[in-house]
Amino acid sequence: MLSRSIRRSILDSRIPTSALPPTFLPNRARYFNSTVQHVDAPAESLDASLLATNASTEALETVAPVRRTIRQKVPLPPAPFTQPIALDASVKEMLPLLAAQPSHYISAHIHAKPYLVTAGDTVRLPFHMPGVVPGDILRLNRASSLGSRDYTLKGTPYVDERVFECRARVMGTEAEPMRTKEKKKRRNRRINTVKSKHKFTILKIAEIKINSLEDIEGSGESV
Amino acid sequence: MVVQGIRKATVGQNGVGAFILQCKRLDFHYCDWAGSSKGMNSFLRNSLTKFAALNPQVEITVSPRPRRHPVIKGTYINGREKAICVRNLTKEQVLQKAELLRDANGEKLKKVTKPVKSINESVRGVWSPYHDGGIHV
Known part of the structure; x- marks a missing residue:
């Protein structure tokens, strides 16, 4: 899902x-x-x-x-979002302060694995993502926390995806050096060598943006 | 007074604003006579025009290499080159190899253990025992 x-x-x-x-x-x-x-x-x-x-x-x-x-x-x-977002009063108070601070980090989840990234970071996914070519932009909409130097917005368990916009660009596919593993059983001369070489998709975090309160609350009502 | 260079305010990072594909050229070498070039020749006749049209940012050259196995060579922005021998491969397999070269970044293959690589400094800074109240023992 x-x-x-x-x-x-x-x-x-x-x-x-x-x-x-x-x-x-x-x-x-x-x-x-x-x-x-x-x-x-x-x-x-x-x-x-x-x-x-x-x-x-x-x-x-x-x-x-x-x-x-x-x-x-x-x-x-x-x-489209059917229900308007229900933000807590403390979140409404602190989110503009969080957004005003200069740099942000986000703990974005891809396939339920968290990646703590800032804008400009390179992420090597542990799998080869099918159906993407270099230059594509993915929007990462699942995050468990979002923060700046002094403030952190923690999700329960995830932050609502209307609060932030995180985009990553597909940079290409990389491989690892060929792995060889020797399989040997006792009292038997035969050695089986297994080779494997996996491919990984490389992402670059292009943008982390925290939406303003008007945009967040307007997104649920307009649609 | 010591002569100082102009300090860079920012570092260019490919993909953050504009995106430049790392593969700049693909050379396809074939042989008209040898049987190992059969799939390669079929690829050049049937699929190469489409592949080239879909990848306008890659320069594509085709040249004969008589009495040798067919080879695809990729040249990258970092100055390195990758060559794949495509002897006895079918048309589809040759296409896969061409896409592999297009998606690669030209670096030597390395084992990477940490998933995230960053040049930014820590967002939350280093923890200090002298600020924010400290620890009361």
């Missing part, structure tokens, strides 16, 4: 244009094996919905029905 929420929040800046054909997405276009996607039309804009329906009918004509069952490579936009 967590991974899905991360995948959903991938490249939120791309979401408005995701209704267009894949040629309009420079980052996504570099993903070689991208297929034509069926994306639901946003209801508010007429032009975009027209474009999207055109694209979906084209997709129906060109793509075989078998291929439509393949999992989407471009994630759906996250569901």
Whole structure:
């Protein structure tokens, strides 16, 4: 569930244009094996919905029905928030003070593992993230704590994702040197050598921003 | 008085503002005659134009290398080079190797044990026993 929420929040800046054909997405276009996607039309804009329906009918004509069952490579936009955020009075008082301090840290969770990062840090994930290419921006929306020099906002267990914006850029994929392990049983000459070489996705934390109180409280009511 | 250089106020960090792909050039070497180049030649005929179009920031060159195995060479911004021999690989496997070279950063492979690397100084500072009341024994 967590991974899905991360995948959903991938490249939120791309979401408005995701209704267009894949040629309009420079980052996504570099993903070689991208297929034509069926994306639901946003209801508010007429032009975009027209474009999207055109694209979906084209997709129906060109793509075989078998291929439509393949999992989407471009994630759906996250569901809008239905409930307004309930902030404690002390949080309302302290959050502007936290935001006013010069540097911030965040304990962002990816696959339930915490990464204590500041803006500009490099994170080597312990896995190879599928479906991303270098240059993509991920929005990390799960954090257990958020702080500056004198203030820390702790989540119970997680901080509400409307409070902050943390974006990470995919820098590429790195591998480790080949590992070899010799497997030897007693009283037997045979030695089995096992080789392994894992790949890791590298992220760079591009932005940590703490939203202002008006934005936080407005986000629940407007949608 | 000692001559001093202008001190840098900030350090450039790729990816924080703009993003520059580390791979700047991919060289594809093939042989018309040898059988080990079969998949490579098929890749060059069918997939290379699409791959090149999807990666406009990478310079792509194709050159023959007669009587030798096919090779993909990646040149990186840090000046290093990575070469992968793609003998007897299929078209799809050659594409995977090309994507591997595109995603790499050109550094020598290292074992990394700590997940986060930072050049920023500590946000909360070093703890001091003389501030904030201290500890009463």
